[in-house]
Amino acid sequence: MQRLRPSTEGTGEDRGQVGIGTLIVFIAMVLVAAIAAGVLINTAGFLQSSAQATGQQSSDSTTNRIQVVGITGDHFTDNSEIGVVDIVVRRAPGAGNVDLDKTTVQWIGPSGSYYQLAAGGADGNPDGRFAISTVQDNDGSQPVLNDVEDRFRITLDLGTDNSVGAEPFGEELPEGETATLRITSPAGGMTTEEVVAPKTLSGESSVTL
Incomplete structure (x- = not known):
């Protein structure tokens, strides 16, 4: 079974x-x-x-921007053109330290657009280089704006003057002409100013732009 x-x-x-x-x-x-x-x-x-x-x-x-305190022009040519532009700058309210040696300046005028770097500052191949001088700097921090009371002067040499410590670029600014100034901090903060030359420079040694 x-x-x-x-x-x-x-x-x-x-x-x-x-x-x-x-x-x-x-x-x-x-x-x-x-x-x-x-x-x-x-x-x-x-x-x-x-x-x-x-x-x-x-x-x-x-x-982190730069604030323009004032802009003046001088070094007039025989053709009544402005050869040097001085820009007094400070830190914008609330901004941190700003190194002008690493700042870029763009000048857009009647003769074209030009990029500027600081004389002796960042490496590159700019159209010219601006000079930096002290207006007010209690702790000797130039070229770094590290205090709200710091005031530095940025000098642009238009044309071929070559006597103010800056590297010349472009052409002088004629009477009555307008240019645009753009200052860009190392952090990318941009300040834009319009520069207007007076209609006559006769009898003046320096003018407010």
């Missing part, structure tokens, strides 16, 4: 095999979730750092 082997279907042995498979799948899911969480945390940290850096740069470019 043939003996039939008792069926194990639905017994505890089957349940044990199913339980081990489920456990393996569960562990795998936990590992995948942990790895994904780590990637998300690292990505979030990177994005946060990038956002903070971008926000700081935007803040610096807005607040």
